[in-house]
Every structure is written in structure tokens, then in C-alpha cells.
Amino acid sequence: xxxxxxxxxxxxxxxxxxxxxxxxxxxxxxxxxxxxxxxxxxxxxxxxxxxxxxxxxxxxxxxxxxxxxxxxxxxxxxxxxxxxxxxxxxxxxxxxxxxxxxxxxxxxxxxxxxxxxxxxxxxxxxxxxxxxxxxxxxxxxxxxxxxxxxxxxxxxxxxxxxxxxxxxxxxxxxxxxxxxxxxxxxxxxxxxxxxxxxxxxxxxxxxxxxxxxxxxxxxxxxxxxxxxxxxxxxxxxxxxxxxxxxxxxxxxxxxxxxxxxxxxxxxxxxxxxxxxxxxxxxxxxxxxxxxxxxxxxxxxxxxxxxxxxxxxxxxxxxxxxxxxxxxxxxxxxxxxxxxxxxxxxxxxxxxxxxxxxxxxxxxxxxxxxxxxxxxxxxxxxxxxxxxxxxxxxxxxxxxxxxxxxxxxxxxxxxxxxxxxxxxxxxxxxxxx
Amino acid sequence: xxxxxxxxxxxxxxxxxxxxxxxxxxxxxxxxxxxxxxxxxxxxxxxxxxxxxxxxxxxxxxxxxxxxxxxxxxxxxxxxxxxxxxxxxxxxxxxxxxxxxxxxxxxxxxxxxxxxxxxxxxxxxxxxxxxxxxxxxxxxxxxxxxxxxxxxxxxxxxxxxxxxxxxxxxxxxxxxxxxxxxxxxxxxxxxxxxxxxxxxxxxxxxxxxxxxxxxxxxxxxxxxxxxxxxxxxxxxxxxxxxxxxxxxxxxxxxxxxxxxxxxxxxxxxxxxxxxxxxxxxxxxxxxxxxxxxxxxxxxxxxxxxxxxxxxxxxxxxxxxxxxxxxxxxxxxxxxxxxxxxxxxxxxxxxxxxxxxxxxxxxxxxxxxxxxxxxxxxxxxxxxxxxxxxxxxxxxxxxxxxxxxxxxxxxxxxxxxxxxxxxxxxxxxxxxxxxxxxxxxxxxxxxxxxx
Numbered sequence: 001x002x003x004x005x006x007x008x009x010x011x012x013x014x015x016x017x018x019x020x021x022x023x024x025x026x027x028x029x030x031x032x033x034x035x036x037x038x039x040x041x042x043x044x045x046x047x048x049x050x051x052x053x054x055x056x057x058x059x060x061x062x063x064x065x066x067x068x069x070x071x072x073x074x075x076x077x078x079x080x081x082x083x084x085x086x087x088x089x090x091x092x093x094x095x096x097x098x099x100x101x102x103x104x105x106x107x108x109x110x111x112x113x114x115x116x117x118x119x120x121x122x123x124x125x126x127x128x129x130x131x132x133x134x135x136x137x138x139x140x141x142x143x144x145x146x147x148x149x150x151x152x153x154x155x156x157x158x159x160x161x162x163x164x165x166x167x168x169x170x171x172x173x174x175x176x177x178x179x180x181x182x183x184x185x186x187x188x189x190x191x192x193x194x195x196x197x198x199x200x201x202x203x204x205x206x207x208x209x210x211x212x213x214x215x216x217x218x219x220x221x222x223x224x225x226x227x228x229x230x231x232x233x234x235x236x237x238x239x240x241x242x243x244x245x246x247x248x249x250x251x252x253x254x255x256x257x258x259x260x261x262x263x264x265x266x267x268x269x270x271x272x273x274x275x276x277x278x279x280x281x282x283x284x285x286x287x288x289x290x291x292x293x294x295x296x297x298x299x300x301x302x303x304x305x306x307x308x309x310x311x312x313x314x315x316x317x318x319x320x321x322x323x324x325x326x327x328x329x330x331x332x333x334x335x336x337x338x339x340x341x342x343x344x345x346x347x348x349x350x351x352x353x354x355x356x357x358x359x360x361x362x363x364x365x366x367x368x369x370x371x372x373x374x375x376x377x378x379x380x381x382x383x384x385x386x387x388x389x390x391x392x393x394x395x396x397x398x399x400x401x402x403x404x405x406x407x408x409x410x411x412x413x414x415x416x417x418x419x420x421x422x423x424x425x426x427x428x429x430x431x432x
Numbered sequence: 433x434x435x436x437x438x439x440x441x442x443x444x445x446x447x448x449x450x451x452x453x454x455x456x457x458x459x460x461x462x463x464x465x466x467x468x469x470x471x472x473x474x475x476x477x478x479x480x481x482x483x484x485x486x487x488x489x490x491x492x493x494x495x496x497x498x499x500x501x502x503x504x505x506x507x508x509x510x511x512x513x514x515x516x517x518x519x520x521x522x523x524x525x526x527x528x529x530x531x532x533x534x535x536x537x538x539x540x541x542x543x544x545x546x547x548x549x550x551x552x553x554x555x556x557x558x559x560x561x562x563x564x565x566x567x568x569x570x571x572x573x574x575x576x577x578x579x580x581x582x583x584x585x586x587x588x589x590x591x592x593x594x595x596x597x598x599x600x601x602x603x604x605x606x607x608x609x610x611x612x613x614x615x616x617x618x619x620x621x622x623x624x625x626x627x628x629x630x631x632x633x634x635x636x637x638x639x640x641x642x643x644x645x646x647x648x649x650x651x652x653x654x655x656x657x658x659x660x661x662x663x664x665x666x667x668x669x670x671x672x673x674x675x676x677x678x679x680x681x682x683x684x685x686x687x688x689x690x691x692x693x694x695x696x697x698x699x700x701x702x703x704x705x706x707x708x709x710x711x712x713x714x715x716x717x718x719x720x721x722x723x724x725x726x727x728x729x730x731x732x733x734x735x736x737x738x739x740x741x742x743x744x745x746x747x748x749x750x751x752x753x754x755x756x757x758x759x760x761x762x763x764x765x766x767x768x769x770x771x772x773x774x775x776x777x778x779x780x781x782x783x784x785x786x787x788x789x790x791x792x793x794x795x796x797x798x799x800x801x802x803x804x805x806x807x808x809x810x811x812x813x814x815x816x817x818x819x820x821x822x823x824x825x826x827x828x829x830x831x832x833x834x835x836x837x838x839x840x841x842x843x844x845x846x847x848x849x850x851x852x853x854x855x856x857x858x859x860x861x862x863x864x865x866x867x868x869x870x871x872x873x874x875x876x877x878x879x880x881x882x
Binding site for chain 2: 349424
């Protein structure tokens, strides 16, 4: 029996980098061709399905959507042959492409960690998720620390250079965690925290320090503004600077949290210190207190049916997503895994099975709702005019076991094409 | 006998011998057991029967009696017994209970909580005398969860970090007790050769065998020792017979060795060895070793063996393929593992799917459905979780298809059994309808009415 279960989902995954295409990159076409994808079932997410739909893509954006679109004769026409076209999938919780540098597990408070510093843009996991229709991912710090590091948002333009993969203008997110992982990591070393009391004490203490830090800088800046020449600047502290940005509302707070009681504790803590929680991640017990989350406009990024891998995942039920959604919670299905990231469409379809989500509701959980959690819902997550042309053409019905992406566009360029030999990537060749 | 609040045991069928019951108290204790056995004929009427063995019957009728399928066919051709309970399943799909060809069901409850795990004995690599039936926990909360998606039977196997971790059992996922659910004990023996069995985790912890050479030599030695053991036992039997005949003092009984004794049925080719390997090199090394000792083999995983699929086909042995969700190697195309089932099928290899899991065994049909997306014909995918599995495990006379005389493990669902959206509506195990209740449905219901 091979153990297939990954027990601490948010702790480092173990990848083996056997080959690395050190210089295999080819830049995407600089000038975006104008493209019309016609004869598709267009699943817009926001405006229903268009049965015989067309999408006109210009300069990397969606320029028109409809039964027929006005496009210049020079535009390349792609006949979708009646296949389904969806927005690119958005994974709102991922740890791929970090070469195991997921957790700086040497202190329970590490908000100064920047995931960009570990971003391994050549990781093939980016490609494998792309081949599953994922175009955007939120790469988060792990859950070893109560307060972890700052995330990055990437587009899965495998073959492009590092900076070209970063989502332009995406807001900053920081990872918090709670529950078993911090207490296990530090408790096993006989350090603080080893209990949930310890967890929250560590978190509160860090936030109090951040308040003091912010106050000292505010005082200093006020003095300077008044022309006080004797004012001395406080010492710069990267850690407290990052936490001060949480208090200033400049960082979106993404919290790894399983248990219903801990959601309430985290909400109380956020109110005490005046920041807002963007989303609870994993959130397997959201169905127990959905009204409380909905009232605070907190989203959840959850698994469809993963359960039982640890004590705090014991009350997980596959109806969680739909029960929470019906009470007004914005729900995303996320991967937290280089495996699930390749088939999030199937995971979303499970919500149609467990609880009867509609097709559009299910699709939203891996597109628009996920985009909201990441903070990029104004740019991606639906097929609408003005949004980025991140699109997936599917062989088969996307919300089924047997669906397979046929082509994936990001910013109007094809980054994956199943019909191509080798890896199926127009912008990547191994070993060049 | 009663297990308040868990429910799944108190509704399940099984053999019951009333003759042993004497006292009234004992009788009362056994009353619920009596109700386990199918009392009343059950008829499913109007459904689409996916027989697996002989095609599809639209608007069919299926009759279950005495725990077995007694008749099935087109509505006009099947006589419905007068006393039968008839369930209208028009618009539904009816298919045989699904068989998961490798799980750790009953060996684990919460993965990270070690006291709930009995998955593998890591103290030595050669542990063929570990029997999963000694640990199988019939009341596991995972079993009702699994049944809800139509899985009725499973191989329970130890984990794979030993080369010979023990012996598998074949279980029915409902029954009055563990003894009833363990349909075939020691049905097969895993032999793992993937590299994960090396004791090379760290410099401090490493010990023999820390290489594949070590693993292979240790395995060879174990099988040679078992051959010697077998010879000694035969010699003893002969000496004993001679002594009895000559009325001389009997020879000393040889000392029993449970480890070596456990290997004998496999050395004799009476039971299959489930040989796990992933890449071509490990596969060929392990197959060569198995051939040296004439082991009867079933291949397991072969996830990264695309270059040698023709070789695999030439072995003419069945393959437990997957998990299909295994990530490809860095040098492999994204679909290298996804399309393996289709490629093996093209080469005429008989295969079965497995979840290789416990909590996620319920997703077995979706693995099969995913393989369809990459070219495996739908009926072959269904076969790989029903009849092929039953044939590989030697239980096809009882399970794996809708045929008269087979155990009535039957599932009714509202669509394609392999699709992730499909909802299972009825599960019958040995003709007994299993309530679609689990710890998870109870939590759902509790918080839905809040």
C-alpha cells in the first residue's frame, strides 16, 4: 500500500528536480495577434453560457464576447468545433514553484519572508497545472508559523522569464496559520507555541509590537511634518514593518484555519487590531458557522472532499463548500497540492455532486471566487470584455471526470496545446 | 452488538447460525444479527443495467434473493417474486458494487494520529507474517464513507515501505463483524521494489538495506530460506512416516518459523505476489527476481514504465495501474501517467484500478473516469473497478458483474458510474440495502437543521 495521503498539506512538498531546462525559454510573441475563437460553448461565469459563442481577443485582453463578434479580417480565427471554453482556472492556495522553501519554520512569526525570493519559475509543476487549465496561482508561505510570509501571484506562462510570470498589479497577501501545524512544529521542539493558547498569544504579542512600531513611526513622521529637526527616526524592522502593513490594511490576510472555534478567535483578533481577514484557507468546518463568516465578508478556499488526514480535518464533510455558499460565504476550491492543481475542474464538479451546486456555482469556485480571494477578480475569473484573455478550451464537459484541456491561453497567447508533441508547449522546449 | 450512533453495522447482512443460541438473553443479543441476512426478495425495476459481463440492458429488472442476484434481464423476461420489495429505479443506472484493488481501509482512522494507524510494521523489511486481518477495524468511520460512493469490496494492504510488508485481505465493506467482512484472508502478498524501501532516510538512521542491491539480496535470501524450510519440513514428514512405519522413535519436530512459513504458499505459486515497481529498471529487476522463484505475479503501479509497455504486455500478467494522480517525472509529458491505462489496454493487458488510499477510496470511480478522458474506453474503465478486479483476485465467481448466482452487491446511481457529478442512490451488499449514512452525513444533517 503506497501512502497517498499528504498529512500536512501546507508543509513542504517533496519534489525531485531531475531535469531543469536551464536555458529552454523562448519569449512569447511580442506582438499579440488578434484572435477570434468561434463556435465554442462559452461559459462566461458571469453571464451564463453562449451556445454558439465567439470570443475576440486583442492585445491580450477580451475585446468582445457574443454569438457573433466584430473583429478585423486579419484576426486569426480558431474554430472551437463546439467545445467548451471557460476562463482560466485560478488556484487560490498553492505552494508549487518554491523548491521546498515553503516554511521558514524557525520562528512562529515571519511576516518579512517574501515568497518571491524562493520563486522557482522553472518548476515543471507550473506546467502540469497549466495543462490542467490553471492560469493564475497564489503562492503562499506554509502553515508552520502563526504569521508566515508574503505571497506572490503568478500567471502560468511556463517558458517565460521570472518577471513575466508575475501577475501585474496583483495585491499583496500575507499568510497566517492556526491550529495543529504551528503547535506541532514548535511544540515538538518544546518551544512556544505548543497549544492553541500559545498560538494566539504569539499572534497577539506580535500584533501588539506592530502597533507600537507603527505608532513610533507615525509619531516620528508627524514630528518631521511639523518641522521638528530633533526628531530621530525609529529603527527599521522588516518584521514589524510587514505587520504594520497588515494593520494599515495594505496586506490581505489569508489564514490557514480548520476549526469553527478558531475562525471565531481569528475574527475577534482581527477586530481587536483593526485588520480584515480576506479568506480562511482549508476552512473545513466553515459549514458549522457560515453566517459568522458571511457577516464579515470572509471568503473560504477549501478542499472539495479531502478529510481525515489529521485531527482538525476529522469533521470535514464534502458538503462544506455548498452549505457555506448557501449561507452567503464566497467559496473557492483550491489545490494546496501539485496534484490537485492539475484537476481542479473535477474537484469543483464534486460540489455539484455533494450539495447540488449549479454548473455556474461550481465553475465560480475555481474562477471568479478564487480570483476574489487572490484580489484579482477585476482582471480575471470570467469571460468578460476588458478582462485578461486567460482561457481554456476543453475536450469534454469541463465539470466531469473525463474533461481534458485542449488549449490554454494566457494574456491572449497559447501556452499549452494538447495537440503539440513533446510537452505541448509553444513557448518551451526542453534543454535548449 | 449494538453500536449507538454509528449505524453502519446494525443494518448489514451476514451469515448467522441460530442453532447455537440457547438462552433468552443470548437470543435477544442476536436478534439484530438475524435481521442482517436478506429476508425479503428485492427487485430493482426499470433501470439501465450495466452488467459488465454481457452488455447493457435498458429498462431492466434485477432480482436479489437470499443475498444473491437470482435473476436479471429485460422487464418482460423476468418474473418478479410475489413477496418482493420492488424499487422503481427508472432513469437510474444499476451496476455491480465497485472493487478497490488496494486500500488501507480498516488500518487507519486519522492519518496524523499514530494510535489510529496500523498500516505497516517497520521494524524489519521482511514481514510476510503480518496479516492485515489482525488489525482490520470493521467499525472504522471510513468504511460507510466509502460505501456511499458505491464501493462494496476492497483489497486491504499494508503500506509499502517494506519489501515484504505482510499479506493482503479481500474485504466486503459491510457485515456484522470483522470476521464476516474479511471474505478472503491472506489473499495475496505485496512485494515492493520502488526504492522507497531502502533504509537510507538519514545518515544517523541508515542501515541495511540502504540500496536496491541490499533489498534484492535480502529478498533472495528470504525466499532461499523459505525453500530450505520447506525442504526441511518435507524431510521431517518423510522421516516421521518412516519412523511410524518402522515403529521407531519419532524425529524431533522442526521449529516453526512464522516468517518462512508465510512465504510458502507464494513460493508454491498458490497465491499471487503483488509486485510493486514504478520505473523500468526496478520493474525488470523485481520481475527477474520473481521469475527466479517462479512466483505468480500481479504487477502494481508501473507508473513511470512507458518505455517498456510492450515488455509488460509480454509478461501476460494483470496490472494494478496507478494511482492515475501520480505526478509524472520531470522528463515526462504531463499526461504520461494519465494515459497509461489506455496504453496498457491497447496492448491487451488486463488491469484494475485502485485508490491506494483509505479516506479517498470513495474517489475510485473518478480515477477510472479520468482514464476515459485520456483514451480508455468507458466499458473497460468500469471493468477495471469491477470484473477485472474480481478476476485478478479470484473472486469472479461471486463478484464483479451482474449475473445470476453472484453475491448481490449492487449499486444504483443517477448517471454514469464514473462521473464525479453522479450521486449514488442505493447500495446493496449481499442483497441488503445499506443505509446511505456515515459520520459525514450525520454532521451534514446536524448542521443543516441548525
